[in-house]
Amino acid sequence: MKYDLIDRQLFIKNRKGFMDAMKPNSLAVFNSNDIYPIGADSTMPFQQNRDLFYLSGVDQEESILVLFPDCPKAKHREILFLKETNEHIAVWEGEKLTKEKALEVSGVETVYWLQEWNKVFYELMTQAETIYINTNEHYRANVETETREARFNKKIKEQYPAHSVAKSNPILQRLRSVKDPIELDIMQQACNITEKGFKRVLQFTKPGVMEYEIEAEFMHEFLRNRSKGFAYTPIVASGNNANVLHYVVNNAECKAGDLILLDIGAEYANYSSDMTRTIPVSGRFTDRQKEVYNAVLRVKKEATKMLTPGTLWGPYHEEVGKLMTSELLGLGLLDKVDVQNENKDWPAYKKYFMHGTSHHIGLDTHDYGLLHEPMQANNVFTVEPGIYIPEEGFGIRLEDDVVIQENGEPFNLMRNIPLEVEEIEDWMNR
Structure with missing residues (x-):
């Protein structure tokens, strides 16, 4: 091993x-x-x-x-x-x-x-x-x-x-579902390896590179840091490919002005990490891309705060849906009529954010955990909201892995991975 x-x-x-x-x-x-x-x-x-x-x-x-x-x-x-x-x-x-x-x-x-x-x-x-x-x-x-x-x-x-x-x-x-401190240390190592891969890719990416070349850069960094490789099949989705949620062929050219959605995580000692970042091929976000990016980021930050002991799975996702609805209204993607007339079983926001926000992570990327029971300390969850806009040619998802704490906000195992717009642009233009 x-x-x-x-x-x-x-x-x-x-x-x-x-x-x-x-x-x-x-x-x-x-x-x-x-x-x-x-x-x-x-x-x-x-x-x-x-x-x-x-x-x-x-x-x-x-x-x-x-x-x-x-x-x-x-x-x-x-x-x-x-x-x-x-x-x-x-x-x-x-x-x-x-x-x-x-x-x-x-x-x-x-x-x-x-x-x-x-x-x-x-x-x-x-x-x-x-x-x-x-x-x-x-x-x-x-x-x-x-x-x-x-x-x-x-x-x-x-x-x-x-x-x-x-x-x-x-x-x-x-x-x-409840992680031992030894497990948390191993998962931190997996996240640290993912961080190294992502920072490598930030300085590698430019117009004209192929999605599979970016995948190869991650794999190179993972292997040289004692990982077997990807914890799950990696997604390197540029442009409209990001609007295919499980896009894994990774065979398109990354073009100037487009965004790339990277859903990738390293494994270490059989434990998974699960990161998503969205970066600009040309090293700078357009104003519209930045506007949508920051909307996703706000939802992510507020959703993370809700992951505390006692939180129930269903109500948590309902609250995240309300946050996303507000952001989509602000972006002009929904209007009040869409929300007033929505199907309660498939709310209006689902047109642009159709998947769940969080899942257990550990030995499996989608790890074991009893969703009908309240969350508890040392559960580890992803937080991964997204907005997908095929008519505008891009999709944005942001994801970190966080540990629920007995008191206070969850501890982010990916706290050192660039996330803010300014951080991403700074790393890409060094």
């Missing part, structure tokens, strides 16, 4: 939090992700199952974590099963976790090789009454490929039909 070793106390704490929420005499199983094939002997780069990583820090394929807090054998209350390494694997694939290294990474003292799985797991299941299976229940999930976890869940329910089945996901949704 490119990143520095994470303090295993994080994973020890995470496992304790999960086990404290389990039913009596139950065990939970977490599987690593598959390495997915592309064709011939090609594969996609490995990405660890975020729940397994959250609970163990193990970042390699063919790994299994078992938690059984009430197990009669003390050594079987936490177990890692790993692919056994050998000299052949070391030559062809590189270093894999040894039992000693797995303890150093995870804090799990009992480590078996996978070849012992069937024997040990059968013994565990004779002692347990309930098994927790892990499913992806994120509100945006759209899973068409059968995962290693899904195959395991299907098999277990067939092999052990007399056991009760419980879900890990509700526990993980709650635990993962």
